Amino acid sequence: MASNILLVDQELLFKLEFLRLLSTRENATLGEIAGELGVDESTVLDLYNKIRQNYMISISREMITWHYGDNPARIKPWGWSYTYRILAGSTMVVAKHLNPWSIVVTEYQLRSYGRHGKQWISNLGGLWTTFKIEVDPNTTYLLAMAIPVVIARFLREKHNLNVGIKWPNDIVYKSKKLAGFLIEVEALLNRIIAYIGIGINVNNEPPLETATSLKNELGKLIPRNSLIGYIAGYISKIDEITRSPGKIHAEYMDLLETLGRRVKAELISGGVVTGLARTITESGELVVESETGSFKLRSAEVLELRYID
Amino acid sequence: MASNILLVDQELLFKLEFLRLLSTRENATLGEIAGELGVDESTVLDLYNKIRQNYMISISREMITWHYGDNPARIKPWGWSYTYRILAGSTMVVAKHLNPWSIVVTEYQLRSYGRHGKQWISNLGGLWTTFKIEVDPNTTYLLAMAIPVVIARFLREKHNLNVGIKWPNDIVYKSKKLAGFLIEVEALLNRIIAYIGIGINVNNEPPLETATSLKNELGKLIPRNSLIGYIAGYISKIDEITRSPGKIHAEYMDLLETLGRRVKAELISGGVVTGLARTITESGELVVESETGSFKLRSAEVLELRYID
Numbered sequence: 001m002a003s004n005i006l007l008v009d010q011e012l013l014f015k016l017e018f019l020r021l022l023s024t025r026e027n028a029t030l031g032e033i034a035g036e037l038g039v040d041e042s043t044v045l046d047l048y049n050k051i052r053q054n055y056m057i058s059i060s061r062e063m064i065t066w067h068y069g070d071n072p073a074r075i076k077p078w079g080w081s082y083t084y085r086i087l088a089g090s091t092m093v094v095a096k097h098l099n100p101w102s103i104v105v106t107e108y109q110l111r112s113y114g115r116h117g118k119q120w121i122s123n124l125g126g127l128w129t130t131f132k133i134e135v136d137p138n139t140t141y142l143l144a145m146a147i148p149v150v151i152a153r154f155l156r157e158k159h160n161l162n163v164g165i166k167w168p169n170d171i172v173y174k175s176k177k178l179a180g181f182l183i184e185v186e187a188l189l190n191r192i193i194a195y196i197g198i199g200i201n202v203n204n205e206p207p208l209e210t211a212t213s214l215k216n217e218l219g220k221l222i223p224r225n226s227l228i229g230y231i232a233g234y235i236s237k238i239d240e241i242t243r244s245p246g247k248i249h250a251e252y253m254d255l256l257e258t259l260g261r262r263v264k265a266e267l268i269s270g271g272v273v274t275g276l277a278r279t280i281t282e283s284g285e286l287v288v289e290s291e292t293g294s295f296k297l298r299s300a301e302v303l304e305l306r307y308i309d
Numbered sequence: 310m311a312s313n314i315l316l317v318d319q320e321l322l323f324k325l326e327f328l329r330l331l332s333t334r335e336n337a338t339l340g341e342i343a344g345e346l347g348v349d350e351s352t353v354l355d356l357y358n359k360i361r362q363n364y365m366i367s368i369s370r371e372m373i374t375w376h377y378g379d380n381p382a383r384i385k386p387w388g389w390s391y392t393y394r395i396l397a398g399s400t401m402v403v404a405k406h407l408n409p410w411s412i413v414v415t416e417y418q419l420r421s422y423g424r425h426g427k428q429w430i431s432n433l434g435g436l437w438t439t440f441k442i443e444v445d446p447n448t449t450y451l452l453a454m455a456i457p458v459v460i461a462r463f464l465r466e467k468h469n470l471n472v473g474i475k476w477p478n479d480i481v482y483k484s485k486k487l488a489g490f491l492i493e494v495e496a497l498l499n500r501i502i503a504y505i506g507i508g509i510n511v512n513n514e515p516p517l518e519t520a521t522s523l524k525n526e527l528g529k530l531i532p533r534n535s536l537i538g539y540i541a542g543y544i545s546k547i548d549e550i551t552r553s554p555g556k557i558h559a560e561y562m563d564l565l566e567t568l569g570r571r572v573k574a575e576l577i578s579g580g581v582v583t584g585l586a587r588t589i590t591e592s593g594e595l596v597v598e599s600e601t602g603s604f605k606l607r608s609a610e611v612l613e614l615r616y617i618d
Contacts, residue, residue, distance in 0.1 A: 034406065038420070
């Protein structure tokens with residue numbers, strides 16, 4: 001654990017308790033919540049007004065309800081072991097302790113991380129999840145293309161958002177980050193266990209200037225459970241899907257907004273590659289044409305990719 | 310709710326989750342806790358080492374146990390409705406929503422308050438509790454003397470700590486505050502409902518320079534459940550006890566370290582009374598002899614009492 005002290009607003013503790021309470025009930029009165037939290041009803045109302053900025057909760061006759069479609073405690077994706085936590089260090093680490101074909105969803109991650117351990121901010125209202133699956137060793141590499149494709153497709157089809165993919169696996173809208181992915185694999189004898197970490201800025205406040213959220217772009221709150229269900233349904237069929245690698249590659253290329261642009265890639269090694277993003281190899285590498293020649297960049301080698309045109 | 314932002318170390322959220330988890334189990338392995346919290350085992354160990362500064366938890370063969378006598382979830386005081394919360398705004402407010410003869414215990418209060426709404430810091434390891442009872446209207450005034458007496462007696466008899474009472478109702482040891490009380494009453498038809506808020510610095514870090522804790526004074530952690538049980542047993546008999554007001558008054562006077570000292574009382578009204586603390590009336594008022602005459606001070610009138618000798 002980092003020894004530096006990370007501070008949060010104390011009110012976050014109330015918000016998490018509020019969600020914890022609502023997640024387990026059909027609804028609760030202001031008085032019930034006040035009694036559980038140990039605050040007066042006006043404070044409950046104040047918390048309600050803040051929480052509803054990021055959650056589909058409503059009040060009617062002093063009764064507060066969390067919309068079924070947005071309360072992750074309400075679903076049980078078929079064929080999956082499903083774990084919902086109000087709070088977690090990281091869903092990736094929770095998943096390490098579970099069997100394959102598990103889904104972990106949390107409201108708040110205290111130690112979330114992105115590719116190469118980069119900070120990933122998971123604030124209230126987003127979708128922070130890890131899918132732990134067992135995959136065919138020969139097609140594992142396809143996950144990094146398949147996952148952004150399915151999310152992008154969902155957002156385009158269900159929400160009419162003209163999103164694109166920024167290599168290797170960010171979902172962007174108008175150049176702002178909407179979602180990110182992190183895929184970790186573990187070889188276990190002849191099996192491959194994959195951890196698919198997905199972070200989507202759904203109803204949370206965009207955590208950075210360079211990010212946006214579905215709420216911001218669509219001007220309304222989006223029920224997260226349909227998103228969880230859609231991704232779970234897709235990943236359930238991953239074995240079948242990865243039998244058509246050419247199709248995944250083509251779909252990925254279609255959605256990729258990186259090609260044809262001038263990019264600057266900072267490598268893990270400390271080096272930098274600058275040039276034109278030309279194409280994506282079948283295994284997902286980015287081919288960059290620089291003045292000194294052509295480079296094939298693997299996602300694992302690249303710390304940060306920036307557009308410079 | 311105050312609009313100012315109160316910040317806490319994010320690690321507090323992990324500590325509370327850790328306690329929440331342990332409170333419900335006989336014990337848990339490092340791996341189980343790691344999986345629940347979503348952090349690696351070294352982080353669990355790091356948290357364990359921090360938490361055991363303030364809680365009676367131990368580790369043996371990677372199995373962490375919260376000592377039965379210190380885990381408030383483990384007790385059920387006879388004849389009481391008992392509510393244990395990891396986190397609460399204030400136990401006083403939780404109790405408002407419960408029936409008389411309820412006990413509320415929490416590990417952390419986000420909005421705790423003392424007499425006259427003064428801040429009361431409730432950090433990890435202390436005993437923060439409210440007893441809600443029904444009392445005889447004629448003897449309600451005796452609670453303010455009876456409660457400090459019973460706590461002082463417990464600390465003297467069970468822990469050989471030569472504590473005293475500072476008027477109106479602080480328990481002090483070597484001039485440092487060990488415990489404080491807050492009594493609120495509610496008239497309900499011909500019944501009086503009393504909320505007895507008790508805060509004891511047991512195994513927590515003393516929150517202020519002017520405070521100390523049992524841990525600090527005794528050099529070891531003290532199991533809190535015996536304290537809860539002792540107070541509950543005493544308050545159960547409050548009707549019987551208050552039949553001897555003279556005895557309570559005498560015991561209170563015996564333990565009071567305020568008499569014979571020069572004091573400065575800041576009044577709610579804005580006024581100040583300075584003089585010699587002479588005696589306590591039968592109803593608990595402090596009699597102060599000043600140069601301009603003799604004053605009877607009621608606890609409710611006094612914001613702060615300071616010794617000036």
